[in-house]
Amino acid sequence: MKPPSTTLTAQELEIMKIVWRLEKATVRAVYEALLERRKIAYTTVMTMMKILEQKKYLSKSRDEKAFVYTPSAPRNQVIRGMVREFVDRVFNGAAEPLVAHLVEDRKLSQKDLREIARMIRASAEGSKK
Amino acid sequence: MKPPSTTLTAQELEIMKIVWRLEKATVRAVYEALLERRKIAYTTVMTMMKILEQKKYLSKSRDEKAFVYTPSAPRNQVIRGMVREFVDRVFNGAAEPLVAHLVEDRKLSQKDLREIARMIRASAEGSKK
DNA sequence: CGCTTCGTACTAACTTATTAGTATGAAGCC
DNA sequence: GGCTTCATACTAATAAGTTAGTACGAAGCG
Numbered sequence: 001m002k003p004p005s006t007t008l009t010a011q012e013l014e015i016m017k018i019v020w021r022l023e024k025a026t027v028r029a030v031y032e033a034l035l036e037r038r039k040i041a042y043t044t045v046m047t048m049m050k051i052l053e054q055k056k057y058l059s060k061s062r063d064e065k066a067f068v069y070t071p072s073a074p075r076n077q078v079i080r081g082m083v084r085e086f087v088d089r090v091f092n093g094a095a096e097p098l099v100a101h102l103v104e105d106r107k108l109s110q111k112d113l114r115e116i117a118r119m120i121r122a123s124a125e126g127s128k129k
Numbered sequence: 130m131k132p133p134s135t136t137l138t139a140q141e142l143e144i145m146k147i148v149w150r151l152e153k154a155t156v157r158a159v160y161e162a163l164l165e166r167r168k169i170a171y172t173t174v175m176t177m178m179k180i181l182e183q184k185k186y187l188s189k190s191r192d193e194k195a196f197v198y199t200p201s202a203p204r205n206q207v208i209r210g211m212v213r214e215f216v217d218r219v220f221n222g223a224a225e226p227l228v229a230h231l232v233e234d235r236k237l238s239q240k241d242l243r244e245i246a247r248m249i250r251a252s253a254e255g256s257k258k
Numbered sequence: 259c260g261c262t263t264c265g266t267a268c269t270a271a272c273t274t275a276t277t278a279g280t281a282t283g284a285a286g287c288c
Numbered sequence: 289g290g291c292t293t294c295a296t297a298c299t300a301a302t303a304a305g306t307t308a309g310t311a312c313g314a315a316g317c318g
Contacts, residue, residue, distance in 0.1 A: 009274090011275085011276070012275095013218065013219065041279085042294095043280095043296095044277050044278055047277075048276080066295055067295085067296085079230065083230045087236060090142065090212075095236035095237050095241065096238075096241040096245065098227075098231070099228055099231065099237070101209055101212045102216075102227070102228065103245070103249065104209075107216060107224035108224050108228070112224065116225065116228050116249065117249060123235075124242065138306090155265095156265080157264085170308050171264095171265090171308090172309070172310095175266075176306085176308080177307090179266095180305090194264075194314085195264080196265085
């Protein structure tokens with residue numbers, strides 16, 4: 001009785017990004033957005049979106065001619081889940097080493113660093129009070 | 130002429146974590162370490178380690194009776210690659226939103242936050258000079 | 259020496275992911 | 289009305305990942 005898989009694969013995430021951006025989209029709209037990046041068949045997109053519906057990331061409703069898909073959960077919530085899963089899988093749940101990697105790898109600009117420092121202060125305030 | 134796949138899957142990473150910890154290991158050693166967590170067959174571990182050798186994450190050398198596997202690359206380097214891939218795939222290369230999620234999700238303790246602040250200062254020093 | 263243990267190589271079964279083709283029906287145009 | 293367009297449902301082919309069984313040789317033991 002286990003829910004099978006449920007995590008977003010790389011290509012599923014690509015599609016979700018598009019639907020989040022458009023807020024709602026038909027298969028055709030997603031197909032055309034994807035075409036700008038790579039060759040893909042219309043039916044392939046349809047299959048993927050059907051899977052995303054099964055996985056509960058999208059829900060569909062009929063509108064005139066074609067189905068319109070909308071995200072079942074906000075982007076932030078889903079991404080947060082992916083970050084959690086990644087931190088658990090790679091760092092056994094410890095987030096600090098991940099940030100250490102980002103800092104060492106110069107993935108963060110000076111502006112980013114200032115922004116993070118600001119968030120840290122805000123977070124410290126929030127949990128102090 | 131492209132190298133097929135090359136990324137570490139979840140179970141491959143589990144094995145790599147063990148080998149990194151032991152520094153070098155036979156199939157049996159990894160098998161026994163894995164058994165503490167879950168039921169798995171000896172030959173399954175062997176197959177996985179053979180795949181890891183093909184993917185160039187492990188290299189083997191004969192020692193007395195059995196093969197001894199050693200990591201081909203240091204842990205930090207491989208993990209850094211995984212972080213990069215994740216940041217690219219999920220955040221289109223932007224690391225700052227990832228940290229924002231960690232902060233919002235309270236994944237970082239006060240101690241972590243202080244440590245990160247320290248790293249940020251060190252990084253600022255390093256790039257300033 | 260014959261039997262058990264340990265190790266490797268090879269093979270296999272099953273699952274999930276990825277991509278796309280075919281069939282079919284509704285809608286619109288000339 | 290017949291042809292093209294667009295949409296869905298169903299089917300399929302391939303690849304990758306996961307797990308493990310079988311065959312077989314070497315080593316050690318009683």
